[in-house]
Amino acid sequence: MTRDSSIPEPIQWTGRPELLETPPFLRATGWVFVVVAGVCTMFAAVVSLALAQSPTRLLGIGAWAATLALAAFQGPKLWLAPVRYLVTTRRIIVQRGPFRRTMARDSISFARITWSTTVPDIGDLELVRAVQTGPLHRRLTIALRGVRQPNRVWAIIRGAEDLAPRGSSQLPIAQRLDIDERVLWAARPRPRVRAFVPHSAREWLRLGMAAGLFATFGLLVAQAVPAIQKLLLAGLPPTSAPFLALVVGESVTAALLLAMGGYFTYDAGLRSARLVRDTRYLITNKHVLISRGREELHLERSRIVHVIDASAGRGLSDVFLVLDGPRAQSLAASGAFGEMDRSDSLRPVFHAVDDAESVSRILRANPSNPDLPHAA
Secondary structure, rough: EEEEEOOEEEEEEEEEOOOOOOOOOHHHHHHHHHHHHHHHHHHHHHHOOOOOOOOOOHHHHHHHHHHHHHHHHHHHHHHHEEEEEEEOEEEEEEEOOOOEEEEEEEHOOOOEEEEEEOOEEEEEEEEEEEOOOOOOOOEEEEEEEEEHHHHHHHHHOOOOOOOOEEEEEEEEOOHHOOOOOEEEEEEEEOHHHHHHOOOHHHHHHHHHHHHHHHHHHHHHHHHHHHHHHHHHHHHOOOHHHHHHHHHHHHHHHHHHHHHOOOOHHHHHHHHHHHHHHHEEEEEEOOOOEEEOOEEEEEEHHEEEEEEEEEEEEEEEEEEEEEEOOOOOOOOOOOOOOOHHHHHOOOEEEEEOOOOOHHHHHOOOOOOOEEEEEEOO
């Protein structure tokens, strides 16, 4: 325990981001701007050398794109560098200079851990508080980015530091249980054909964007090939700098359109379907655990107030875990957050399991003694 004059309660743990990484989406965005900057530079060379016109406007757009690429790559790192994390006896605090964001420890519904791809014992710890569903639906989360051994930090927050072993993403989640914890049930979601089909309006929108990008690619190729042929017939040497710059610029633009179209197609349904094979569900005498690749969800069984199973077709069921928090009990059939659509983040839902009855029986039992009913 330590003390801080600006914090009324004792501090149990303090830390900072030990690995400053740019999120994948911002990295992809940065590379898109890099490509745009390169294409603008190549077209500026064509305008200047072949047409003898001023390339100022194209160079300006390229410089603007390069600046945005630098901001996408380095902005998150600069933002996280001065951040400080504190866990007190009552709260979790994320502090950046004079600004603080806090969450009470007893209001946390579950935690998500996303391990780093480069350093096995560092990851992001996201703490989620369940809120009511309905028109005022919102999310209450607080994130500790780039902390070392986020599973140990989560153990401190839930008051089980002496029981939780050390570990990293190199160990399966079943080998990082508390000392007094044992697995009662385990399963994987069954793969389904409809998992490859977009489920939500957002996924259909992404599929439509992919179709638009592929159409733009076809239009670009249809116009670029005749234009290049006309330039060759007009006497422009194929080994000249303007011709090579034009061909490279058109090719890079076409490749960018194909890459973006492929990404949106993959993200519209193929990604979620691929992740099914990496997903595992565990129920222990203390927790509900869900792992999916580098992502994990940790939920204490005491937070579960209802278990609702719904038919998923072909003898399978979706099991929704309804959570409770301070003045935030949720009774919607879709679980704690009222969402039926697929999400990029793990949620307290077992999808496409064939043993929903066992899940309900175990979760409705007393966690310390399966033969007794749950206190809730």
